[in-house]
Amino acid sequence: MKKYYSYFWFFILTIYCVILISIEVKVSQDFVRNFFIDIQGSVPFYAINTSLSVFLLLATALIFSLILATLSSIENNSQNINFYRSQVVFFGYLGLDDRFLIHEYLGHVLGINDALILAGLGVVEIILILTWGNYRQWSRTTINYLLGAAVFSALMILIDGAFPREMIPRLSLEDLSKTWANTFILLFAWSIFSQNINIIKLKAQQYDALSREDLNISEYSKPKPKLG
Known part of the structure; x- marks a missing residue:
């Protein structure tokens, strides 16, 4: 099935x-x-923070895609597969949302504060983690990255929904909180990926050790040629 993805x-x-x-x-x-x-404006590095944020989110989706590719080498666990697939879709969507202002548009159409849509997406992510995420197997570092992303995401939503629009430095605090949240979520994904790679390496080493042991046993059990 995987060979058809490129097609x-x-x-x-x-x-x-x-x-x-x-x-x-x-x-x-x-x-x-x-x-x-091209994305260009009247100042150098126009829209740089948005570009960085979109890159971090799409890179996160890509890392989860790589995790999916390594997962079959570790175990055939449908729960893990469902979780990582959901993360590819979730962060892929967030990257597109950040680039094309989807939640702002939906907020305008629905007549609600668009911060509520972001909060709803946060709830969806929590449900995905609790339902499919094998979080008990995550390292402490992985969990800390996730908590960092949660804290900065909550801060971003709070600033977006509750702070006055003209408040200084509201805009910087909101967007930089988003950048920090996206950085932590990228590190969260990378930590899971690294953990999976380490498991693959460990299993490969164990397999090599068993293979060498079997080879040694096979050589030892061969009948010795009789002398004379």
């Missing part, structure tokens, strides 16, 4: 390219330029 992404990329080319041909080059334009 799927090639298919999606092909459709994406066809759509954009069709827009330029059918509409105009000026219109399609809206989708290709």
Whole structure:
């Protein structure tokens, strides 16, 4: 099944390219330029924090994808598989949300504070961890990274929902809290990935040791040639 994943992404990329080319041909080059334009502004490093935040979230989704790839080498546990798949989708969505302002749009459509949507996503993540996350097997470092992400996420939501819009330095505190939260969540994912890799290495070493032991036993049990 895994070998078809690359075909799927090639298919999606092909459709994406066809759509954009069709827009330029059918509409105009000026219109399609809206989708290709660089992120630039009147100051250096324009939108740098948003770019960093999106990178951290999408990198987290990628790391969880790598964890899924190593999971089959460790164990065939459907609960773990469900959890890591959910994390790929969850943080992939958050990366897209941060880039395309999805929760702000939903908040506007629903007529609610968009901070409530972020809080709801936080509740969803807690449910995913408690339902599928094998958190009792996580290292203390992994848990600390998760707690750090939770603290800064809660701080970001609090500032977004409760602090006055014009308050100084509200904007910096909110966005930098988000960046810290995303940094901790990336470290959380990397810690799980490293732990899985260490398990694979340990099992490989144990397998090699058993193989050498079996080989030695086999050599020892061979009948000795008679002299003379």
